[in-house]
Each structure stands twice: as structure tokens, then as C-alpha cells.
Amino acid sequence: MAVKSLEIKDKEVREKFKEIERFIGSEHKLNDNQGMLMGVLHKTQEVFGYLPAEAMDLVSDRLGIPTAHIYGMATFYNYFTLKPRAKYQVFMCKGTACYVAGGGRVLEKLQETLKIGLGEVTPDKMFGLNITRCLGCCGLSPVMQVNEDIYVRMGPEKVNAILDKYRKKETKKRKVSK
Amino acid sequence: MYKMIEAVINGIKVEVKEGTTILEAAKKVQIKIPTLCKHQDLPPSAACGLCIVKIKGSNKMFRACCTPLEEKMEIVTNDPDIVAVRRTVLELILSNHPNDCLTCARNNNCELQKLAADFGISEEHFKKFLRQIPKDSSTGVIELQPEKCILCGRCIYVCQQDQDVWALSFLERGMGTRISPAGDINMGESPCVKCGQCSAHCPTGAIVEKDDTERVWAALRDSEKHCVVQIAPAVRVAIGEAFGVTGANFTNKLYALFRRMGFKAVFDTNFAADVCIMEEASEFVERFAHKKGPLPLITSCCPAWVDFMEKFHPDMIEHFSSTKSPHEILGTLTKTYYTEKHNIDPKKIFGVSIMPCTAKKYEITRSGEMFASGLQDIDVVITTRELARMIKQSGIDFLNLPDEECDHMLGDYTGAGVIFGATGGVMEAALRTAYHFVTGKEAEKVEFKTTRGLKGVKESEINIAGTKVRIAVAHGLSHVEEVINKIREAKKKGEELPYHFVEVMACPGGCVGGGGQPYMVCDELRKERTAAIYQDDDDRVLRVSHKNPYVKRLYADYIGNPLGDKAHKLFHTEYKSRPQYTR
Incomplete structure (x- = not known):
């Protein structure tokens, strides 16, 4: 140190x-x-x-x-982490407004799709899942954050498409580097 | 001019200065509001919520410790609602506090325990939730038990703000909040300088001094051992507090106590303080008058300060006085001079130092020079708080003991020796003797009062034989930076040095406010302890170290000259740069 x-x-x-x-x-x-x-x-x-x-x-x-x-x-601050984490950190807001607007169901869908629990990381280190309390745009709830990107008016049906976007981005990167 | 404001507390009119908190104002009219996180010595942290009161016109309850009184406020500090809330707060704190009071170092001396008793908490309504954090004894000096922490923040305030060490901080938040060094490393691997102020301010048993009393009892019971004891200047004026007496000097009762406890020789650190001055004043004169060695000379009797300097300001090493601290000098002399004169095997000597300080526990094995006699010069250090416990165990009616004398050979002291216990004392004592060394005459007035008082940094100019000596006295490590930066700046620019002589004591108030002293220290108490020290100085016939007949005899019979070969071997030490973090 x-x-x-x-x-x-x-x-x-x-x-x-x-x-x-x-x-x-x-x-x-x-x-x-x-x-x-x-x-x-x-x-x-x-x-x-x-x-x-x-x-x-x-x-x-x-x-x-x-x-x-x-x-x-x-x-x-739970935004910071002292341990290496996934490439794409998914934060689902569990603040009051987002929760009431159905954020809980989005979270369930995320856990189901990624097959990980809160605070965990997928085996390929691609996605990590966490909750956050209020991102300051409750009018657009439910809100989800993936690294620096914000997704508003989330629903369970949007989860797969969003995750796929990042998966594709990674495959493209890999091809370029090869 | 400040504004006065008038308000009513529990129907009693009160008039105070603007800015006074409700807590302080209530005290003025004999109303006691219970507090836990608030310490008289520190600003409010408003962490516990026990001091809540009602203010007329508001439906909220306010924390009295941090709410300033306002004009025409009507306050209620005690009604069934308030008491019920306070009980709940206490029960919540207790719900994550272990119930091992009977085997806790703070048993019967714990602020939380006292409140639980006052409120008659006899049942726990909340589910127990204990934090499983292991005990940390890695410093060998203080022990951290975060499990018992109530998160008042006092230790963190003293460590960061008063001492500028930043070894401790709060990590995490909510239920996970805990006191810890950065990155959950051990205290021993942190920048901790062992000053012990955290332990002196902790309301519970979360931070306590390492208890070495059993080792002292074991040595006293061992007929093979020749136990010798010494007491530091600041201990004698604070030990009474453990028995309900403040501001009194118990020197001669302590001598009597030690003989009854079974010590074969009763010495006094004050004697060694006189020896220390012979060396340190000589060092100063060497550097000041004979230009041998860099100025300013910085005092080094305080082991927490030494550790701080080695970790944070190693560029100051050349300025440090190489003279060991008084209790180490006495330890060395006990196992050399004393044993030779009395024909005792030094291996049989068991040296106990009673100190107001936790860092002294660290100092005794700090470097090779602490083994100058060929053995470990001091075997055990116990603090004033540990001594108080030993007295209570001993079954001796301490307050009513007859007065006794010490063993003169390494015990008799001058006024200069005793003032070591207060901030500015070492400086004053050194100046008294340096004056003599430079001029060959005795100063008409031995007091140099500009070194006294509780101001963080005390600067002044002293006239020695027509030459001006610029001095600075700092206490509380947060005040050191100011002084050191001035020196650094002047050195860098090649300007005239701002000081010739600097004294630093790690603890606020000097040793009287040491980390091993009785609890609940505040400036009032520091002043009382200090006054008792200066009274002792005032009452002495001899008030300069070089006139101590036993010191003279020591140099004539055994040591030779100050700074001579033998003095160098027995009384001096070295310093080295140390890393702040070892991990």
C-alpha cells in the first residue's frame, strides 16, 4: 500500500x-x-x-x-467496487418509483436470463448484476443502467435485446482484434 | 460583541451566548441531558440520537448536542415520550452490542453500560445482530474490537483531526459500517503511531489499551525477580481521578503504594528527566553555540511523535535530539548503574514503567538502543488506567496511605524534571539548563512561561546572554505540520531558520492528556492536571536539572560528561524512515 x-x-x-x-x-x-x-x-x-x-x-x-x-x-458508495467486476455492469433501479412501476419484474427477468443473483458476475465475466437506489429520473421509471448507458421505461420484454446489443459489440471487438 | 439569547428549558429561563447548543445551555441550569456519542473534548457528531429534546412549535425531536439555542425557544428535555424514544435508541444500540460486560476491559467504566443501567434496561426487545469482526491486537499497544463499537466516531475524529494520523476511518455504510484502517488491514500495518487517543476517547470497550497488568503481578510474585518501578510525571496528577480526586499530586502516596505492592526499588522518571535535560541541553548548546549539527533541535521524548516523524516527516531526522526518553534512560541505568552499585544480577531486574501513554509500550522494543544495558531496558509499561486497576485489585486503601520517599539514587528530582509532563515542559526545563551551559550563570528567573498553556503552537523568543533563541512548542500532532512546514520552507529557500529549538508532544496538552490517562479528558481536566504539575515545580527547592545532586553524582561516578562515550552508549538512540503502510 x-x-x-x-x-x-x-x-x-x-x-x-x-x-x-x-x-x-x-x-x-x-x-x-x-x-x-x-x-x-x-x-x-x-x-x-x-x-x-x-x-x-x-x-x-x-x-x-x-x-x-x-x-x-x-x-x-456502492457504485464503487474494490474487486474486478464484469465488463458490463447492469444496475436495476429498485428505488420506490421504479419498483412501483414494475422494476421488480425487470430484475426477475435479468436474473433469469443471466442466471446470476445480485452482486454476482456471469462465468464469462461479461455481465454483473446489481441494484441501485434512484438514478434521478423517476419520471422515466423503471430505469436500468448498463455501465454508462441509461435505459428508461424498462420492461421485461426489452431485456434480451439490450443484453444482445452488448454481446454483439463484444463479438465485433474480438473479430477486429483478430 | 456577541449576542445574548434568552430561552426557556423545562420552564427555567436561560440566557446564553448566541451559538450555544441546547445541551450546553441546559447544563447551565442544572439540567442533564443524557449523551453517548458526544464527548466534552470533541465537536458533536450527532451519531447516537440519545440527546433528543422537544422544541415547542415543532413536531420533530431535535438532537440537543448539535442544535443551537434560539431566541424564545421553549424546550422540553424530559417527558414520557422523550424517555421512551431514548430507551428505544439505547435498545437498538444494545441490539448490536455484545453482552460480555463482565469480561470487558471497560466493565464498570463504560459509558454505554452506565446508560443502560440508568435507563434500567432489563430486557432486550430487538433481535440481536452482532457484527462478526475479529479483534485486532497487531500494534501490541492498543486493541481494536469493532464488535463493541457503537459508531460514535470519536476515535476517528481524534485520529484524523486532532492527530492527523488517519490510521482509522469508517468503512462501508449502514449495517456494514465499521472502524478500520484503510483496506481492512491490521492496525499494526497502518500509519497508527500508537498515541492511544482513540482508546482514551472511546465510550465502550471497542478500543482499549493492551493490558499488561498480569505480567507485572507475575513478576511481583516471583521471588527470583528484583522488581523496580518508575512513574512518569503526568501519572501522579491523574491517578487520583480513578478514585474521585482531581487535580491532586499523589507522588508520595504512590511511592508508599509501590513498596506495599512488593517493588524492591521505587524510582522516579522525573529523575531521568533531569538526566535527559543534561543530554538534550548539551545537544542544543553544541548545535546552537558551537554550530555542531543542524538547527532547529527537535525534542524526541514522545514515542508517538517519534513514530509519526519517522513515518510522515523522515526528512526531519537530522533535527531530532538523539537523547532517549526519560523512562528508557532510567531503565538503562537500573540495569547498569543501579545493579553495579548494589551488586545485583541485572538479569534479575524486572523494570516496570508506569506511563500516561500507550506508545511507551511500543517504545521499549522500538530499536536496538532500547537494549543498551545488554538486556531489554524496560520490561513492561503499564498505563495510568492499568495502574488504577492494579491498585483496586491490591486491596490497598490508596487515598489514605502515608507519604513515603522514593529511593534517592534514581528517584530524587528537580522542578525541571516534573514539568516534562505538560506541554512546553521539556522546552522550559531544557532552557533552564541551556542558559546555564551557555552563560555559566544561573538564570534569575527559572520560569519561561511562554512555553506554557494549551494553545496548539506556542512560538516565542528567549534571550540567552544577549542572543535570541527562537522556540516553538506544539502539542497534538495536527499542529506539527505548521511548524515543520515553516522549517522546510526556510531550508528550501536558504533563509534564516524560523526556530532554533522545537518541542513536540503528540497528545493534546502533552503527557497530562496522554492516551493512557483516565477517561473523559477535556481541557478543564488538562488544566487541572497541568496546574498540579507546575505546583510541584514551584514547591521544589531545586528547579534546574543540573543542580540535582543525584544527577551530579551519577555523572561524576559513572557516566563522565554529557554526550561523552558512556552517555552516548547508554542515553542516545537513532531514527530511521519507516513506511506509513507496511502492506
Whole structure:
């Protein structure tokens, strides 16, 4: 956990660290260190897919914010995860409005289709399933979030098509890289 | 000018300064509102909800600890509704608190237990939900039992804000909330500096000092062992609190107590504080007058401060006084000088230090120099709180003991030795002797009062023989950064140094406010303890360390000169940079 561990050998990880550092550099103009922490953690999770301990050390070091404080924040919000998770994280809103509008049935459908429970990840690491409490657009309930994409007025019948979209995206990527 | 406001609490008129909370205002008119998370020493965290009151015109209940009184407010602090809510709050807290009071370190001294008794909680209506979090004893100094934590946040406040260590924080939320170092590592792997302020502020048994009293009892029972004891300056003025007496000095009763407990020799850390000053003042004069070594000189008697510096400010190592802390000096002398003069096998000596401090438990094995006698110089450290328990177990009527003297050889002290216990004391004691070392004369007035008081950083200029000495005294680790940054800045720019001499004590108030002292410390109590210390100084005929006849004899018969070869071997130590996190 010491700052020492920042001397990372893996090239790919080093690049990711640099990306976070660049982000911090650009944010500096807009925010003080404490104020930008939340944004930096979001960026870190975007880059790594989760918050690795070494990355939180980097953030602590560059922003001069104690590691303990960053951990407190990272474990407080359930958006953040300290463990690697699926490529596409599905969040079904279980806030009051979404639930009343039938969000529960969408959730059931998701569990049935993906064959996983809450907080779990599919064996191919493709999808993870979680709930969230209110995404702030209750007028469009029920709402579902897949990574950064928001789907509104959800119904169980829309689940398969949406998941397929991401599956196709992945197969395409794989073909290109081959 | 501040505005005064008038309000009514339980039908009683009260007039207070604007901004006063309902809790404080109620206290003024002899109304006691029960509290749990609120500590007098700390700002309100409004975590527990026990101090709720009714305000006329509102259908909500308000937390008295954090609601400021307003003009014409009418407040009710006690009625059947309020009591019922308070009972429910307590029962909810108890529903995730283990019921092992009888075997808890805080038994009979626990704020939660007391409230449960006051409210006559005799039945548990809620289903028990205990957090299964293992105990953490990895520091060897304090023990964390998050299971017993009521999430008041006091430890976190002192660790982060007062001490600027940030070893502890809240992780997770809701039912999963717990106190822990970052990433659920052990305390021993965290930046924790062992100051123990968390344990001194905890309302329950969630953070307690590691209890070493059994080891002391075992040694006392062992006829092969020659047990010697020493007490730190701050212990004598706080131990009375465990027996209901505040602000009194129990030095001579403690000497009597130790003999009755079975200690073969009763020494005093204050004597070693005088020795410490001989070395530290010499170091200062070397650096200040003879330009040998970098200034400012920074004091190093406080092991939590030493640990903090090694972890957070290792670039300051060259400024640190290499003199060991007084109790370590005494430990070394016990197993060398004392045993040689009395023809005792040093291996038979069992050295016990009674300290206001938890970090002293860590210090005794901190580095190789803590074994300067060839053995571990101090065998066990117990805190003031542990001593209080030992007295209660011993069956000795402590308050009514006759006064006794210590064993003079390593016991008699001057006024300079005793003021080590309060913030600014080491500085003042060192200046008294440094003045003599520089000028060859005695200062007309031995008091340097600018070092005293509870202000976080105390800066002043002292005139020694026409030369101005700039000093700074900081206490509470959060005040250190300010001082260190000034030094760093000046060094970087090549400017004149802001200080020549700096004293730092980790705990607010210095050792009198130490992490091993009796509970419920606040500034009022710190002031009382400090006053008793300065009274002791005032009452002494000898008030400068270099005049202590037993210190003179020690140097003449055994050590030679301060900073000499033997002094270096026995009284000095080294520092090294340490990682904040070891995992």
C-alpha cells in the first residue's frame, strides 16, 4: 500500500496510471483536491473497471488525501467496487418509483436470463448484476443502467435485446482484434 | 460583541451566548441531558440520537448536542415520550452490542453500560445482530474490537483531526459500517503511531489499551525477580481521578503504594528527566553555540511523535535530539548503574514503567538502543488506567496511605524534571539548563512561561546572554505540520531558520492528556492536571536539572560528561524512515 508500489512494471497498468494522472492534471483547474476526489475515483473505476489498491494509493499520493479517507469513500458508495467486476455492469433501479412501476419484474427477468443473483458476475465475466437506489429520473421509471448507458421505461420484454446489443459489440471487438 | 439569547428549558429561563447548543445551555441550569456519542473534548457528531429534546412549535425531536439555542425557544428535555424514544435508541444500540460486560476491559467504566443501567434496561426487545469482526491486537499497544463499537466516531475524529494520523476511518455504510484502517488491514500495518487517543476517547470497550497488568503481578510474585518501578510525571496528577480526586499530586502516596505492592526499588522518571535535560541541553548548546549539527533541535521524548516523524516527516531526522526518553534512560541505568552499585544480577531486574501513554509500550522494543544495558531496558509499561486497576485489585486503601520517599539514587528530582509532563515542559526545563551551559550563570528567573498553556503552537523568543533563541512548542500532532512546514520552507529557500529549538508532544496538552490517562479528558481536566504539575515545580527547592545532586553524582561516578562515550552508549538512540503502510 505504500507509494512505493506505484513503480509498476506492467506496461498496460502503467498507461492506465498515466491516464488517471492526466485526468487529475486537467481537473486541477476546476477543483480543489478534496473536491475532485469523487471525479477521480469515477475515472479510476472507468479506466480499471474497479478500484485497485495501487490506484487508490496513486490518487492519495497525487491529491494529498489520506488513503484511509479514500477507502472510506470508496466503500461507502456502492457504485464503487474494490474487486474486478464484469465488463458490463447492469444496475436495476429498485428505488420506490421504479419498483412501483414494475422494476421488480425487470430484475426477475435479468436474473433469469443471466442466471446470476445480485452482486454476482456471469462465468464469462461479461455481465454483473446489481441494484441501485434512484438514478434521478423517476419520471422515466423503471430505469436500468448498463455501465454508462441509461435505459428508461424498462420492461421485461426489452431485456434480451439490450443484453444482445452488448454481446454483439463484444463479438465485433474480438473479430477486429483478430 | 456577541449576542445574548434568552430561552426557556423545562420552564427555567436561560440566557446564553448566541451559538450555544441546547445541551450546553441546559447544563447551565442544572439540567442533564443524557449523551453517548458526544464527548466534552470533541465537536458533536450527532451519531447516537440519545440527546433528543422537544422544541415547542415543532413536531420533530431535535438532537440537543448539535442544535443551537434560539431566541424564545421553549424546550422540553424530559417527558414520557422523550424517555421512551431514548430507551428505544439505547435498545437498538444494545441490539448490536455484545453482552460480555463482565469480561470487558471497560466493565464498570463504560459509558454505554452506565446508560443502560440508568435507563434500567432489563430486557432486550430487538433481535440481536452482532457484527462478526475479529479483534485486532497487531500494534501490541492498543486493541481494536469493532464488535463493541457503537459508531460514535470519536476515535476517528481524534485520529484524523486532532492527530492527523488517519490510521482509522469508517468503512462501508449502514449495517456494514465499521472502524478500520484503510483496506481492512491490521492496525499494526497502518500509519497508527500508537498515541492511544482513540482508546482514551472511546465510550465502550471497542478500543482499549493492551493490558499488561498480569505480567507485572507475575513478576511481583516471583521471588527470583528484583522488581523496580518508575512513574512518569503526568501519572501522579491523574491517578487520583480513578478514585474521585482531581487535580491532586499523589507522588508520595504512590511511592508508599509501590513498596506495599512488593517493588524492591521505587524510582522516579522525573529523575531521568533531569538526566535527559543534561543530554538534550548539551545537544542544543553544541548545535546552537558551537554550530555542531543542524538547527532547529527537535525534542524526541514522545514515542508517538517519534513514530509519526519517522513515518510522515523522515526528512526531519537530522533535527531530532538523539537523547532517549526519560523512562528508557532510567531503565538503562537500573540495569547498569543501579545493579553495579548494589551488586545485583541485572538479569534479575524486572523494570516496570508506569506511563500516561500507550506508545511507551511500543517504545521499549522500538530499536536496538532500547537494549543498551545488554538486556531489554524496560520490561513492561503499564498505563495510568492499568495502574488504577492494579491498585483496586491490591486491596490497598490508596487515598489514605502515608507519604513515603522514593529511593534517592534514581528517584530524587528537580522542578525541571516534573514539568516534562505538560506541554512546553521539556522546552522550559531544557532552557533552564541551556542558559546555564551557555552563560555559566544561573538564570534569575527559572520560569519561561511562554512555553506554557494549551494553545496548539506556542512560538516565542528567549534571550540567552544577549542572543535570541527562537522556540516553538506544539502539542497534538495536527499542529506539527505548521511548524515543520515553516522549517522546510526556510531550508528550501536558504533563509534564516524560523526556530532554533522545537518541542513536540503528540497528545493534546502533552503527557497530562496522554492516551493512557483516565477517561473523559477535556481541557478543564488538562488544566487541572497541568496546574498540579507546575505546583510541584514551584514547591521544589531545586528547579534546574543540573543542580540535582543525584544527577551530579551519577555523572561524576559513572557516566563522565554529557554526550561523552558512556552517555552516548547508554542515553542516545537513532531514527530511521519507516513506511506509513507496511502492506
